Amino acid sequence: xxxxxxxxxxxxxxxxxxxxxxxxxxxxxxxxxxxxxIMAYFALTARGFATPFNIVNVIEQxxxxxxxxxxxxxxxxxxxxxxxxxxxDLSLAANAGLCAAVFATATNAGLPAPMAIAATLGTGMLVxxxxxxxxxxxxxxxxxxxxxxxxxxxxxxxxxxENTVLSTSSPLLSVLSSGRFLGxxxxxxxxxxxxxxxxxxxxxxxxxxxxxxxxxxxxxARAAGLNVGLxxxxxxxxxxxxxxxxxxxxxxxxxxxTPGTGELLLSILAAALLGTVFSRRFVPTVGGTVLSVIxxxxxxxxxxxxxxxxxxxxxxxxxxxxxxxxxxSYARPQEH
Amino acid sequence: xxxxxxxxxxxxxxxxxxxALVDADLRxxxxxxxxxxxxxxxxxxxxxxxxxxILKPDSGRITINGTRVESxxxxxxxxxxxxxxxxxxxxxxxATVAEAVFLNYELRFGPFLRPGAMxxxxxxxxxxxxxxxxPGDTLVRDLTTAQQKIVQITRALAQEAKVLVLDExxxxxxxxxxxxxxxxxxxxxxxxxxxxxISHYMQEIEDLCDEVTVMRNGTDVGVVRPGETSIDxxxxxxxxxxxxxxxxxxxxxxxxxxxxxEGLSQAGHFRxxxxxxxxxxxxxxxxxxxxxxxxxxxxxxxxxxPDAGSVTIDGEVRxxxxxGRAVQGRMALVPEDRRAHxxxxxxxxxxxxxxxxxxxxxxxxxxxxxxxxEAVDGFIRELSIKTPHRDQLVRNLSxxxxxxxxxxxxxxxxSRVYVLDExxVAVxxxxxxxxxxxxxxxxxxxxxxxxxxxDLLEIAGFCDxxxxxxxxxxxxxxxxxxLDSDLLLAAAxxxxxxxxxx
Numbered sequence: 001x002x003x004x005x006x007x008x009x010x011x012x013x014x015x016x017x018x019x020x021x022x023x024x025x026x027x028x029x030x031x032x033x034x035x036x037x038i039m040a041y042f043a044l045t046a047r048g049f050a051t052p053f054n055i056v057n058v059i060e061q062x063x064x065x066x067x068x069x070x071x072x073x074x075x076x077x078x079x080x081x082x083x084x085x086x087x088x089d090l091s092l093a094a095n096a097g098l099c100a101a102v103f104a105t106a107t108n109a110g111l112p113a114p115m116a117i118a119a120t121l122g123t124g125m126l127v128x129x130x131x132x133x134x135x136x137x138x139x140x141x142x143x144x145x146x147x148x149x150x151x152x153x154x155x156x157x158x159x160x161x162e163n164t165v166l167s168t169s170s171p172l173l174s175v176l177s178s179g180r181f182l183g184x185x186x187x188x189x190x191x192x193x194x195x196x197x198x199x200x201x202x203x204x205x206x207x208x209x210x211x212x213x214x215x216x217x218x219x220x221a222r223a224a225g226l227n228v229g230l231x232x233x234x235x236x237x238x239x240x241x242x243x244x245x246x247x248x249x250x251x252x253x254x255x256x257x258t259p260g261t262g263e264l265l266l267s268i269l270a271a272a273l274l275g276t277v278f279s280r281r282f283v284p285t286v287g288g289t290v291l292s293v294i295x296x297x298x299x300x301x302x303x304x305x306x307x308x309x310x311x312x313x314x315x316x317x318x319x320x321x322x323x324x325x326x327x328x329s330y331a332r333p334q335e336h
Numbered sequence: 337x338x339x340x341x342x343x344x345x346x347x348x349x350x351x352x353x354x355x356a357l358v359d360a361d362l363r364x365x366x367x368x369x370x371x372x373x374x375x376x377x378x379x380x381x382x383x384x385x386x387x388x389x390i391l392k393p394d395s396g397r398i399t400i401n402g403t404r405v406e407s408x409x410x411x412x413x414x415x416x417x418x419x420x421x422x423x424x425x426x427x428x429x430x431a432t433v434a435e436a437v438f439l440n441y442e443l444r445f446g447p448f449l450r451p452g453a454m455x456x457x458x459x460x461x462x463x464x465x466x467x468x469x470x471p472g473d474t475l476v477r478d479l480t481t482a483q484q485k486i487v488q489i490t491r492a493l494a495q496e497a498k499v500l501v502l503d504e505x506x507x508x509x510x511x512x513x514x515x516x517x518x519x520x521x522x523x524x525x526x527x528x529x530x531x532x533x534i535s536h537y538m539q540e541i542e543d544l545c546d547e548v549t550v551m552r553n554g555t556d557v558g559v560v561r562p563g564e565t566s567i568d569x570x571x572x573x574x575x576x577x578x579x580x581x582x583x584x585x586x587x588x589x590x591x592x593x594x595x596x597x598e599g600l601s602q603a604g605h606f607r608x609x610x611x612x613x614x615x616x617x618x619x620x621x622x623x624x625x626x627x628x629x630x631x632x633x634x635x636x637x638x639x640x641x642p643d644a645g646s647v648t649i650d651g652e653v654r655x656x657x658x659x660g661r662a663v664q665g666r667m668a669l670v671p672e673d674r675r676a677h678x679x680x681x682x683x684x685x686x687x688x689x690x691x692x693x694x695x696x697x698x699x700x701x702x703x704x705x706x707x708x709x710e711a712v713d714g715f716i717r718e719l720s721i722k723t724p725h726r727d728q729l730v731r732n733l734s735x736x737x738x739x740x741x742x743x744x745x746x747x748x749x750x751s752r753v754y755v756l757d758e759x760x761v762a763v764x765x766x767x768x769x770x771x772x773x774x775x776x777x778x779x780x781x782x783x784x785x786x787x788x789x790x791d792l793l794e795i796a797g798f799c800d801x802x803x804x805x806x807x808x809x810x811x812x813x814x815x816x817x818x819l820d821s822d823l824l825l826a827a828a829x830x831x832x833x834x835x836x837x838x
Contacts, residue, residue, distance in 0.1 A: 204449055206442040209431075213439050216428035223426040224439045224491075225411055281430040281475060 024280055027327055031277040035295050042302035049305050056188070062297040063191035064249045065267055068092055069293050070198045071242030072272035073284035077202065078235035079135075079142055080215040081276060081283055083325055087135075087215060087232070088142045089239045091150035092268055095127045097261030098157040099247030104166035104257035113172045121244035127153055128240020132233035154262055167256040176252035187249060194245075199286035211235065212283060270317040271296050273324045282328045340399070341366045341499050341530035342387065342418070347396035349382055356382040357393070358554045362532075364499070364547075369521055369531040371541040371562070374551030374574055375766040380534055383551070384501060388420055389413045401498060417498030421488045421505055429477035434458040436476050437491045461490050466520055482513035489520065500524065501532040506540060510625070518544050536765065538567045539793075550574055571765055582769060583797035586776050590800070591615030594784035595753045597636070600645030605631035606808040609645070613753070613784040618775060620787045620799030624828050629805040630757075633788050637669040637755055638662040649753060663692055668746030670739075672758040679742050681731035685723050686712045688730050689744045715744040720770060736767025743774060754778060754785045760794065772798055792821040792828075804828050 043050040071092055079087015102123045106116035127149065134145035179186040202208035213221040214231040222228050251257055274295070275288030300313045342364040349357040357379050364370040374380045385391040387398070389408035398405050400416045427436050434455040443450045443457065455472030462470045466486055476484060485505060492500055502521075506514045521531050521544065535541055541548055542562045550558045550573045557573055571582065593612040601607040606628035613619045623629030634640040636647060638656030646653050649665060656662040659669065679688050689712050690697060697708045712726045719740045723733055730741055739759060746754065754775070760768045779785055789795050795802050801815040804827040812827040814820070 200448075205447050206440075206444060206449060209435055209439065209442060209449060213428045213431060213435070216430040217426070219424070220426040220428045221439070223420075223422060225414060226440055283430055 023330075024282070027277060028280065031274075035291070038295075038302070039298060042298065042305070046302050046305035049302060054301065054305075056184070058297045058301045059191065059294065060185050060187045061301075062293050063187040064246050064253070065264065065271060065296065066191045066290065066293040067194055067242050067246040067249065068096060068264060068268045069271035069275070069289050070194060070286065071239035071246075072268050073275060073286070073289045074198070074202070074211070074242075075142075075235045075239050076215070076272055076276075076284045077208075078211045078215050078232050080218075081328070083329065084143070085141060087235060088146060088269075089128075089131060089236060090143070090146040090265065091127065091131060091153050092146075092239055092243055093265035094150045094153040094157065094262040095124055095240060095243035096246045096250065096264065097257075097259070098127070098153045098160070099124045099244045100250045100257035100261055101157050101160045101166060103247055103251050104168040105160060107168045107170050107173075107251075108166065113170060116170075117248065120247055121241060124240040124242070124244030124247065125237050126240065127243070128237040129233070131240070132236035135236065136229040136233045150262070150265075158259075161257065161259065163259050165256050165258045168251060169255055173252040173255065176249065177255070187253070190245075190249060195286060195290050202286050215283070266314060266317050266321075267296055270320050270324075273321055273328075276328055277324055339365050341401055342532070343397075343399040344383065344387065345397045345399075347383060347386055347393045347398075349386060349391060349393050355554055357386070360396075360551065360555045362387075362549055362556065363559070364530045364532055366498075366530050367525055367528045368546040369525050369533055369544055371545035371548035372532055372534045372551065373536075373538070373541060373548060373570065378551040378574070379554040380551055381503075382554070384420075384503065384532075384534070387413070387418065387501070414495065417496065419492035419495065419497040419500055421485070421492065421500065421502045423504040427476045427484055427487060429475070431476050432473045433462075433470055433476065433479070433487055434472035436487050437461070437472075437494050439491075441495055457494070458490065461493055462486060465490065465493060465523065466516065482509050482517070485509065485513075485517065486520075493524075497529060499530045499532065501534075503534045504536065505533070506535065506537060514540070536763075538571060541570070542567055574765055582765075582772075583794075584769070584773050584776055586616075586618070586779055586800070588616050588780045590617050591782060594650055595636075595786065596648040598646050598648070600632065600635065600642050600647065602628075602631055602635055602640065602642050606805065609805075609810055611803055611810070611813075613786055615782045615784055616779045617801065618779055618785045618787055618799045620789065620795035620802035621805065622789060622792060622795050622802065622824060622828060623805035624790075627805045627828070628808040629788060632805065633669075633755055633757055633786070636662075636786070637667065639669075663749065663751075666749070666752040668749055668751035668754045670742050670746060670754070670756045670759050672761065679730050679738055679745070681738075682729060684727045684729060685716065685721065685733070685741055686726040688741050689715055692745050693749045712744075715747065719744055719774060734767075736763040736771075739763055739771065740767065740774075743771065747774075747778070752783060754783055755788070756785065757788045758790065759787070760789070760791065792824045795819075795824060796821045 048054055072089055075087040075089045077087070099120045103116055103120040106119045107113075111119070131146055131149050134140045134149065135142050138145070176186050176190075181189060202211070210221070210226055211231055213224065214226060214228050218228045221231075247257075250261060271293045272284055272289060274292035275284050275290075276282050278288035278291055279285045296317065299316060300310070303310060303313055340363055342362060344360070344362040347357050347360045347362075348355070360379060360383055362372070362383055372380055372384070382391065386393045387408070389410045389412060392407070398408065400413075400418060403416065405412070405416070428439070431439065432455075434451070434457075437458040438454045443453045458472045459470065462468050468486065470483060470486070476487065479487065489500070505517060509517065518540075521533070524531060533541070533545060545562055548560050548562060548570060549556050550560065550570060552574060560570060560573075562570075591614055594615045596612040598610045600609045609632060611619070621629055621633070631640055635642045638658045638661055641657075647655065649667065654665050656665060656667070662669065680691070683691075686708060690708050694703055697704050697711065699707070709726065715721065716723060716726060721733070721740045721744070722737050730738055733741065743759070756775070759771055763771065775785055775787070787795070787799055796819050799819070801813065802819055802824060803813055804811050804824055806828060812823075814823060814827075
């Protein structure tokens with residue numbers, strides 16, 4: 001019935017997609033160049049910035065942010081990086097706060113270390129499971145679901161701690177806070193180990209590939225026979241696990257659980273979103289997240305050394321989020 | 337073991353009171369290409385969903401490659417070697433070609449992926465089956481429509497498909513791509529794979545298929561061989577109506593020119609285009625992708641602005657700054673991408689139909705629901721829009737019915753000039769006939785209709801006159817004897833020099 005001369009093709013011509021690819025490459029290189037330029041500026045102007053001691057110090061400080069950013073990145077991978085409807089876990093920092101309180105309380109109550117750890121990780125994963133249920137089971141937008149659970153979790157933390165600092169100590173905590181191996185501190189080792197493990201799982205196993213597929217195009221993933229809901233759920237539970245792990249590091253670093261852990265949220269988001277800039281697909285990668293976590297660490301450190309108010313750091317992180325989201329939404333090709 | 341790859345016998349399926357399938361059969365032999373045709377709602381997609389394990393049949397027997405299967409799930413069907421190439425290009429845009437081909441069936445070493453092996457294997461499969469060099473690390477979103485289709489098929493081949501079900505695979509492909517797809521399918525047939533090919537394009541069915549199952553009203557009304565049965569016969573089996581009515585005739589006389597276009601130009605797209613459309617006339621216009629015909633039509637409607645030339649409606653020179661002005665100028669456009677421009681899919685049938693003409697349903701400054709409902713029900717009846725009620729969301733209607741809603745919107749405006757951009761793309765045969773009939777009625781009422789289509793048989797069969805745009809200029813006018821799809825094709829492809837015919 002038809003002699004199709006020119007059936008509708010929604011595809012952009014090859015030239016346009018090449019243009020997009022060039023823009024994407026420019027953004028990647030630009031991000032790296034900006035990163036390098038800022039580092040160079042700090043190295044020249046901030047006394048003590050480029051010393052080995054300072055660099056190791058920053059990397060150690062980045063361990064907590066790094067673990068949490070892995071959780072956020074995995075949620076974004078599995079939920080998709082669409083800003084409004086994609087995967088996001090706003091409760092991540094608050095969850096870490098609650099887990100820290102649980103860990104400090106459990107340790108102070110005399111629980112043996114393995115049980116305290118189990119309780120902490122269990123709390124984090126439980127919160128993650130609830131988030132997953134709200135998102136997958138109830139179909140609530142992740143942005144809203146986790147905003148709500150963030151407040152619930154913060155409330156529980158306040159009830160548990162009565163908004164006080166819970167000091168604590170244990171042999172495990174001293175090993176974590178001051179142990180060294182091959183001249184590198186335990187905290188830095190944790191970050192390295194986590195990067196390697198998460199990196200292997202996300203980039204070298206079918207699990208990672210499937211998570212990217214689920215986040216990239218859920219219907220296509222479903223058509224390929226994947227259980228989309230289970231994968232998305234898993235990402236929130238994993239984020240909860242990260243919150244629990246980070247909580248143990250937080251308590252070891254401060255020898256206490258303190259209120260205000262929730263304020264880490266902005267840094268976590270900035271790190272996870274900034275990390276997408278380093279991938280040609282504009283999706284979070286473990287390498288990209290590590291890079292941006294360290295960048296954010298150096299940024300805060302540089303500001304400190306230049307005696308700038310730390311309040312500026314929040315402002316810069318907020319601006320980074322806006323910039324990254326704007327740039328990647330622009331450069332990401334229109335799909336569907 | 338019988339030679340049947342798929343043997344579905346006596347399949348019935350009801351959704352509440354609606355009988356989607358009634359004792360339907362589908363038998364596909366190994367090493368054949370089997371067409372499945374029928375209007376939308378005839379049961380094609382229901383029987384395919386039963387085969388895919390998505391729907392459970394109420395009764396019936398299914399045998400796949402000689403194995404009787406009691407209950408199918410999407411996963412168990414794949415294990416039996418039956419693979420589905422969906423009409424939508426269901427691929428992850430951020431995945432690479434290799435990842436898309438092997439997703440969920442990854443090649444691995446212990447717990448780890450073997451990206452190199454997957455890339456090589458995907459490239460090798462594409463080379464063997466399609467004779468194409470496609471780097472395995474290309475991102476899916478950077479592929480053309482045809483390449484994405486190829487990746488979908490390669491995915492099935494990588495899992496050693498024995499039966500391949502293709503749903504409207506050519507809908508977004510150009511001729512050359514269709515040809516190479518057909519070559520691939522014939523090659524697969526030679527390897528003993530059974531192919532089920534679902535299409536609205538009868539020409540393709542005739543060119544490609546060994547056998548065709550025709551469905552109507554939820555059951556199979558016949559299995560025919562295209563070599564022995566003509567397209568016209570197949571179509572009349574589908575619609576139970578004489579195919580002579582495929583392009584209903586018009587008998588009314590033409591009136592005075594309504595739309596006159598003079599010397600219209602837009603840099604880079606078209607230049608010095610002049611034509612007129614008379615009252616009651618259907619003027620076809622066609623051209624290849626990039627010929628400028630699309631931009632020409634968009635200029636008429638105010639979506640684009642011309643650089644020079646004039647548009648006259650009923651003797652008055654008009655220039656539309658935007659489509660809103662064009663509507664006020666009693667011009668109606670039914671755009672090609674109806675989801676993007678033609679209908680608001682999240683609004684009801686009623687709201688879509690009356691949105692452009694609300695002031696006609698006003699009483700004392702308020703919209704009268706009663707008058708609106710009356711008019712909308714009238715349209716639903718006249719156009720036989722298949723919707724349970726006027727408040728149904730348009731997204732829940734089939735493509736053909738969405739198109740009818742888009743048409744009804746403009747009908748309720750009572751325009752003088754109708755500009756239709758590919759109004760029958762992805763619309764089934766029955767709905768096509770209804771759209772033609774409707775346009776005839778508009779023409780009989782004195783409207784001037786400009787009909788843009790790349791379906792040359794449709795242009796030749798339906799229009800009074802046709803213009804061909806080639807590289808931005810009119811390359812011939814065709815009417816009567818010369819209004820023939822071969823001549824149109826020659827003019828559109830530039831094979832025939834510029835020349836005027838009466």
